[in-house]
Amino acid sequence: MDNHILVVDDDPQFRELALEILDGKAARLAAVANATEAQAYCEELDPDIIILDLSLPDEDGISLAPKLVAEHRAVIFVSGHSDMEKRIQAWQAGAADFIAKPFAVAEFVARVEHCSQYLASKKRLSEKEAKSRAMAFASMKEASQYGFITQFLKKLMACQNEEQLADLFFAATDFFAFKASLCFHKDDELLFFGPCRQPVSPIEQNIFRLLISEGRLYPFQSRLMVNDQHVSFLVKDMPQDDVESGKLRDVVAVLVEGMEAKWRDLHRQRTMSNMVDALQHSMTELADTIRQYDKRLESLIGDLNNEIRMSFHILELNEQQEAFFSGLIEKGAETLRDTEGDLRELQVRLKTMLDAAKTAIALEQATAPPPQAEDDDVELF
Numbered sequence: 001m002d003n004h005i006l007v008v009d010d011d012p013q014f015r016e017l018a019l020e021i022l023d024g025k026a027a028r029l030a031a032v033a034n035a036t037e038a039q040a041y042c043e044e045l046d047p048d049i050i051i052l053d054l055s056l057p058d059e060d061g062i063s064l065a066p067k068l069v070a071e072h073r074a075v076i077f078v079s080g081h082s083d084m085e086k087r088i089q090a091w092q093a094g095a096a097d098f099i100a101k102p103f104a105v106a107e108f109v110a111r112v113e114h115c116s117q118y119l120a121s122k123k124r125l126s127e128k129e130a131k132s133r134a135m136a137f138a139s140m141k142e143a144s145q146y147g148f149i150t151q152f153l154k155k156l157m158a159c160q161n162e163e164q165l166a167d168l169f170f171a172a173t174d175f176f177a178f179k180a181s182l183c184f185h186k187d188d189e190l191l192f193f194g195p196c197r198q199p200v201s202p203i204e205q206n207i208f209r210l211l212i213s214e215g216r217l218y219p220f221q222s223r224l225m226v227n228d229q230h231v232s233f234l235v236k237d238m239p240q241d242d243v244e245s246g247k248l249r250d251v252v253a254v255l256v257e258g259m260e261a262k263w264r265d266l267h268r269q270r271t272m273s274n275m276v277d278a279l280q281h282s283m284t285e286l287a288d289t290i291r292q293y294d295k296r297l298e299s300l301i302g303d304l305n306n307e308i309r310m311s312f313h314i315l316e317l318n319e320q321q322e323a324f325f326s327g328l329i330e331k332g333a334e335t336l337r338d339t340e341g342d343l344r345e346l347q348v349r350l351k352t353m354l355d356a357a358k359t360a361i362a363l364e365q366a367t368a369p370p371p372q373a374e375d376d377d378v379e380l381f
Helices: 012-022 035-045 061-068 084-092 105-156 162-176 202-211 242-310 319-365
Strands: 004-008 028-032 049-053 074-079 097-100 180-186 189-193 217-220 223-227 231-235
Touching: 004 012, 004 035, 012 028, 012 105, 028 035, 035 049, 035 061, 049 061, 049 105, 061 074, 061 084, 074 105, 084 097, 097 105, 105 162, 105 242, 162 180, 162 189, 162 242, 180 202, 189 202, 202 223, 202 231, 217 242, 223 242, 231 242, 242 319
Parallel strands: 004 028, 004 049, 049 074, 074 097
Antiparallel strands: 180 189, 180 231, 217 223, 223 231
């Protein structure tokens, strides 16, 4: 037995006998004569098994037992009063066993060893229960994190600008309990965000400039720089535990990939919107140009036709020649008018393209309301 055993009995002969019987069978042995000494010993040295007499000079063993019994400790009563009533009282007081005097040495040792095995079994069950509870809590935590990530990616789709992306990111840092700062970058343009849209310190900005091209994950001391092509964030308090650190690395990898994809989508939307604006401007200029061209063309044709007709008598042309030249002028005018029609057809086609692009942008912007980053409630199912 690898136990610490305390004998509590006011009979010195029994204390000596019990210690002699258990000598070499326990890791540690001790004996006291009364309830006061027993309580003091337990508070200071915390024995595993207490062999307790029913009758003590300062307190009854039945009333003392509940004060000594603990989750990791067992009480065995030893008494010459072994009637049914005493046994029931002992059991109600929390005793693990009851040994009646006189007893055989073999029985005494067997009862104590059985109590030792009971404590060991109870300890193993408690450890298994604690381990199972820890695993259950870990599973619940992982499920909650999975649910948050799912909601995070869903809310990403509703973001319309970098400010909303930053708010959603810092909601994630609050949920996963780590501190960070955020940077969006394209070419030499860098846009920094701190929690609650606070400014980022110059030294952190300098760290971003130094490390945004140093690979996906760049650890240094208790910090971690996480990079993608246009999104980076600096984790300032990485866990010291390897398991927890590995879990957080997995989380930040998902966060940065999702934010990178959304940033690219926002950039594409802006590019398309700028193209639509440029096309709208070109359409307006084209319409003005066509109107001016139409006016100049009609004026030019009219003036040219009048001048030629007025010059027929000077050129002394006959009617057939006059008709020929008049037809030639009209034919040229019709050709120019056909060119004007081609320009108007081009205008119609460009307008159709512009309307289609506007419709596509409107549909993308109306797919979902802006994300509510402050809501940390997660629905798992």
